[in-house]
Amino acid sequence: MSARRVLGVDGCAAGWVVVRLNDGALAEVEVVEALAEAVRDAEVDAVAVDIPIGLVDAPRDADAAARTLLPGRASSVFSTPPRSVVDGARAGELTEHAAATARAVEVMGAGISMQAWRLVPKIVEADDLVAGGHDLREVHPEVAFAVLAGAALPRKRSWAGITTRRALLERHGVTLPDRFPGDEGVAPDDVVDAAVCAWVADGLAGAGQLLTVPEATDQRDHDRPVVITARVPPARRTRPGPRRRD
Numbered sequence: 001m002s003a004r005r006v007l008g009v010d011g012c013a014a015g016w017v018v019v020r021l022n023d024g025a026l027a028e029v030e031v032v033e034a035l036a037e038a039v040r041d042a043e044v045d046a047v048a049v050d051i052p053i054g055l056v057d058a059p060r061d062a063d064a065a066a067r068t069l070l071p072g073r074a075s076s077v078f079s080t081p082p083r084s085v086v087d088g089a090r091a092g093e094l095t096e097h098a099a100a101t102a103r104a105v106e107v108m109g110a111g112i113s114m115q116a117w118r119l120v121p122k123i124v125e126a127d128d129l130v131a132g133g134h135d136l137r138e139v140h141p142e143v144a145f146a147v148l149a150g151a152a153l154p155r156k157r158s159w160a161g162i163t164t165r166r167a168l169l170e171r172h173g174v175t176l177p178d179r180f181p182g183d184e185g186v187a188p189d190d191v192v193d194a195a196v197c198a199w200v201a202d203g204l205a206g207a208g209q210l211l212t213v214p215e216a217t218d219q220r221d222h223d224r225p226v227v228i229t230a231r232v233p234p235a236r237r238t239r240p241g242p243r244r245r246d
Contacts, residue, residue, distance in 0.1 A: 004205040008198025009038055010050040010141070011122045014185035019198040020044075024173045024207055029191065031182030035125040039134055046137065046204035048197040051119070051126045053138035054226030055083040056219050057107040062228045065214035066143050073152040076142045081112045081120055083221070086127060089120045130222050137229050139200045141193035143213060147230040148172070148196070156189040165192040172233060174199055203231035 005027075008019040015033040019026070032038050039047050054062070060080050067074035081100070084107045088094035094103060100120070101111030130136055146152045148168055154160040166176060174195050183191075203210050213228040220226060 004202060004207060005044045006046045006048070006198055006201035006205050007038060007042060007044050008048050008139070008194045008196065008201050009035065010190045010194035010197060011119070012186045012190040014182060016122075017182075017186045017190050017194045019174075019176075019191070019194040021174065021198045021202050024199075024202050026175055026177070026195075029177060029180040029183075029194075031180075031186055035122070036129060039129060039136070045206075046201040047135065048137045048139045048201035048204065048229065049126055050139055050141050050193050050197055051122055052080040053126055053130060053136055054219070054221040054224070055080065055086055055123075055127065056221060056226060057082045057084050058219070059108055059110065060226055061214050061217040061219050062138075062226055066140050066228055069143050069146055069213065070152050073142060073146075077140060078113055078116050079110065081116050081123065082108050085112065086120060086123055090124050090128075137201070137204060138227070139197045139230070140213075140228050141196050143228060144196045144200055144230045147211060148199075148233055156192070157187075162188050162192060165196070169195050169199065172199060200229055200231045204229065208232065208234065 003022045006021050009016050014031050016035050016038060018030050018032060018038045020028040063077050063080055066077045070076060082104055085094060085100050085103050088103055094100045097114055097117045100117050104110060104112045126136055145165060153164050176191060176195055209232045211230040211232060213230060217225055217227060
């Protein structure tokens with residue numbers, strides 16, 4: 001039987017940090033400049049990315065559902081830019097935050113944050129790959145860790161946040177290295193976020209049960225529902241919540 005090979009990916013200052021798992025165990029951590037470098041030629045069973053995947057010209061049901069799973073930490077889920085903003089940025093029509101937020105107000109009745117605007121180039125990278133046939137799945141690391149731990153965790157950029165996340169990952173078979181090539185250009189929270197994306201991707205490859213957030217939605221993009229994916233740890237498979245998906 002061939003090994004399960006999966007990727008978890010998160011954006012970072014240097015581009016993207018990629019965590020590769022083979023049969024649930026760490027195989028490699030690398031930093032790439034473009035998302036396409038990580039996924040185009042990779043022979044993997046699943047790829048999970050911390051970036052909005054699935055765009056609509058409305059507030060996303062997935063974002064609202066994610067906030068309900070993070071009591072007291074809902075602000076960690078920003079509102080995804082609408083399809084019209086991302087397409088306008090790709091075409092070079094929107095180059096400033098003010099114009100982008102005005103377009104967002106036109107199509108969905110609310111603007112977008114500067115944080116969301118700064119992520120638009122990375123959203124374009126992912127959207128182009130999905131449009132080209134790559135099966136990328138969206139993970140929100142704060143949701144993934146909350147499901148893994150059973151509660152929202154300390155702020156991810158705090159010492160407690162990092163140590164708690166590393167310990168949780170190690171408990172579930174993902175032991176991160178102290179050093180890896182390019183690590184000086186990557187923040188610690190980007191590494192643990194990519195790692196939990198990889199753990200969810202391993203579930204997508206058949207290693208565990210999944211949650212869709214929300215349970216159901218009429219919003220679709222690229223001919224599939226716009227949802228965030230999380231994974232249920234084995235000891236908590238009786239946990240009530242969104243529908244489980246094998």
